[in-house]
Amino acid sequence: MASALIWQSARCVLRRPAFPSQKPNCAQNFLEHLTTCRQICPASVTHQQNLSTMTSEKHTYANRLRGTEKNVWVEFTKLASEPGVLNLGQGFPDFKAPEHVVCSLQKAISSDNQFIHQYTRPFGHPRLVKALSKVYSPLLKREIDPMTEVLVSVGAYGSLFCTIQGMVNPGDEVIIIEPFFDCYEPMVRTAGGTPVFVPLRPSKTGVISSSGDWKLDAAELESKFSQKTKLLILNTPNNPLGKVFTLPELEMVANLCKKYDVVCVSDEVYEWMTYPGHQHVKIATLPGMWERTVTIGSAGKTFSVTGWKLGWSVAPEHLLVGPKLVHQNCVYTCPTPIQEAVAEGLELEESRRGSPECYFTSLSLELLPKRDQLAKVLEGLGMHPVVPEGGYFMMADISQMKADCPGDGSNEPKDFRFVKWMIKEKKLAGIPPSAFYCAEHKNMGENYIRFCFIKEDSTLEKAGEILKKWAAESAS
Ligand SMILES: Cc1ncc(COP(=O)(O)O)c(C=O)c1O
Numbered sequence: 001m002a003s004a005l006i007w008q009s010a011r012c013v014l015r016r017p018a019f020p021s022q023k024p025n026c027a028q029n030f031l032e033h034l035t036t037c038r039q040i041c042p043a044s045v046t047h048q049q050n051l052s053t054m055t056s057e058k059h060t061y062a063n064r065l066r067g068t069e070k071n072v073w074v075e076f077t078k079l080a081s082e083p084g085v086l087n088l089g090q091g092f093p094d095f096k097a098p099e100h101v102v103c104s105l106q107k108a109i110s111s112d113n114q115f116i117h118q119y120t121r122p123f124g125h126p127r128l129v130k131a132l133s134k135v136y137s138p139l140l141k142r143e144i145d146p147m148t149e150v151l152v153s154v155g156a157y158g159s160l161f162c163t164i165q166g167m168v169n170p171g172d173e174v175i176i177i178e179p180f181f182d183c184y185e186p187m188v189r190t191a192g193g194t195p196v197f198v199p200l201r202p203s204k205t206g207v208i209s210s211s212g213d214w215k216l217d218a219a220e221l222e223s224k225f226s227q228k229t230k231l232l233i234l235n236t237p238n239n240p241l242g243k244v245f246t247l248p249e250l251e252m253v254a255n256l257c258k259k260y261d262v263v264c265v266s267d268e269v270y271e272w273m274t275y276p277g278h279q280h281v282k283i284a285t286l287p288g289m290w291e292r293t294v295t296i297g298s299a300g301k302t303f304s305v306t307g308w309k310l311g312w313s314v315a316p317e318h319l320l321v322g323p324k325l326v327h328q329n330c331v332y333t334c335p336t337p338i339q340e341a342v343a344e345g346l347e348l349e350e351s352r353r354g355s356p357e358c359y360f361t362s363l364s365l366e367l368l369p370k371r372d373q374l375a376k377v378l379e380g381l382g383m384h385p386v387v388p389e390g391g392y393f394m395m396a397d398i399s400q401m402k403a404d405c406p407g408d409g410s411n412e413p414k415d416f417r418f419v420k421w422m423i424k425e426k427k428l429a430g431i432p433p434s435a436f437y438c439a440e441h442k443n444m445g446e447n448y449i450r451f452c453f454i455k456e457d458s459t460l461e462k463a464g465e466i467l468k469k470w471a472a473e474s475a476s
Pocket of ligand 1 (some may be wrong): 091154155156157158181235238239267269297298299300301306309310311
């Protein structure tokens with residue numbers, strides 16, 4: 001199969017007049033041709049698998065995508081999939097999704113209604129947008145119009161993409177709070193915008209701490225606003241920190257958005273996952289903020305079905321004009337059976353609100369002991385955890401770790417080298433948080449590792465064994 005593909009690509013290259021005398025007689029010749037092609041077309045070197053793109057500059061990818069090639073998920077998911085590696089990297093559960101949600105999907109696809117297999121309304125399946133309106137109207141303290149104030153897209157990724165592409169003009173500035181979910185930066189740049197970064201700063205390092213110890217400096221944040229600022233991207237509960245922004249913090253952000261007439265994109269995919277003492281507040285509910293906020297959610301995170309890739313934006317109609325245009329000309333509509341199943345799941349959970357079995361609240365109760373268990377074993381190893389107030393990730397401070405982690409001379413941040421070493425030597429995968437910082441601020445993240453704890457207890461126990469063994473080896 002592989003050789004057939006190479007052969008096909010080789011024929012494609014060899015048909016080109018640049019190599020008229022070459023005969024396609026062996027793969028070796030072909031590889032030599034590639035070397036020549038790379039010299040002609042250096043930009044394509046990063047896409048070595050796509051062999052047929054290496055023949056002409058016209059075959060290379062668009063200029064606006066340059067600089068977006070490196071992706072932490074692509075790189076580390078591959079490393080974490082090596083045999084025997086325990087994966088506490090990417091954020092997905094290794095336990096079963098709620099049975100009723102899975103049954104709803106089974107029911108949808110085996111239904112007698114043949115239209116369930118056909119295109120549905122482009123901006124959201126009617127049953128789903130109605131269910132979302134039911135869930136979000138009380139949370140947003142207003143009646144949400146399901147037909148004009150909701151847009152369903154391909155995961156929260158899709159919702160973020162449609163919002164950023166649909167709102168940002170070349171030259172616009174977008175404020176991004178660090179550490180940030182990594183796709184914000186390339187999404188802004190490919191829209192022609194300029195990301196302007198402002199970090200959350202920890203008040204404690206080198207000791208066990210809380211994500212609440214990471215704060216925005218009000219003066220520093222205000223200094224990032226300008227006439228060009230169009231959007232501010234907020235993420236609460238935050239990935240990777242797990243910080244749940246408090247009401248005063250949100251008021252500070254909201255007041256600046258109002259003062260500088262900026263739209264807030266509020267990524268709230270972990271909205272249901274907060275731990276005792278911390279409450280998720282929707283910035284759109286603060287005075288004067290509904291009119292200027294796009295609130296983004298995710299079915300994948302809400303129902304532990306990240307593979308379903310369904311997300312939504314809830315916003316006033318005027319803020320959804322651009323995102324809807326991007327959506328209708330990009331994916332047009334999302335899979336109907338998935339939307340039907342998520343709608344049924346939301347309807348059921350909404351009817352269970354306030355009862356212990358409601359998944360919106362039961363999941364974080366299930367996650368709480370997992371969080372505490374992971375924090376304990378990390379602390380035992382000397383990796384001081386930043387205990388999250390929400391979400392299902394934990395950052396751990398590795399600055400005092402004794403690890404035989406080589407500097408590989410690659411200019412990679414320390415956390416990238418550390419995680420690669422940890423995967424290879426300890427068979428444990430995490431994510432390097434400097435990926436959640438801009439180029440100038442990578443040093444702020446490189447003394448941490450991000451671990452995901454939405455895992456079976458048995459998985460966390462195995463991680464605990466690895467960490468304890470590591471601690472014992474370090475002590476000896
Ligand atoms: C903060 C944040 N936003 C958005 C997403 C993307 O969500 P989805 O899987 O629904 O596309 C993620 C996924 O990890 C996330 O952590």
